[in-house]
Amino acid sequence: MKFSLSINVALTEYPIEKRMKIASEIGYDAVDYYGILDECVVKELCEGRDKHGIPVNSATTINAFKNTLNKRWTDIEDAFKRTISFAKQADIKNIAVLGGFKRSDFDEPKMLIIENAKRLAELAEKENVTYLLEPINNTLEHETAYVHTS
Numbered sequence: 001m002k003f004s005l006s007i008n009v010a011l012t013e014y015p016i017e018k019r020m021k022i023a024s025e026i027g028y029d030a031v032d033y034y035g036i037l038d039e040c041v042v043k044e045l046c047e048g049r050d051k052h053g054i055p056v057n058s059a060t061t062i063n064a065f066k067n068t069l070n071k072r073w074t075d076i077e078d079a080f081k082r083t084i085s086f087a088k089q090a091d092i093k094n095i096a097v098l099g100g101f102k103r104s105d106f107d108e109p110k111m112l113i114i115e116n117a118k119r120l121a122e123l124a125e126k127e128n129v130t131y132l133l134e135p136i137n138n139t140l141e142h143e144t145a146y147v148h149t150s
Helices: 016-025 039-052 073-089 110-127
Strands: 004-006 030-033 056-060 094-097 130-133
Touching (some): 016 030, 030 039, 039 073, 056 073, 073 094, 073 110, 110 130
Parallel strands (some): 030 056, 056 094
């Protein structure tokens, strides 16, 4: 078994590189980055990885709570492609994506989520990354989440 530390919820008082150093020193095998993935963060993740020998196991899609699978593909495709580009720079093979959130009682995007998941699977396979459909807490924080259990 391998262990990965989510550095967005742990050690938040430190910069990314320092969090990665600590994670490595206390025995974690990798780190996860669930936050804003951009050029600056990718640079820090690469520096931490190279300096401390600890890989980044996974990250989230750019603007994960906005770019969800219950949106029109034309509205989210660019974010997924940019996320893959950033992930490849940092050698991140796993990218978490959210199903989305209900906007009204009449909102039924199940088929849209399925169709977008198929499109995303094709893109991920072509780019040699894995997208993870992340179930999120709908009891305390995200009551309207479509995907909340495995």
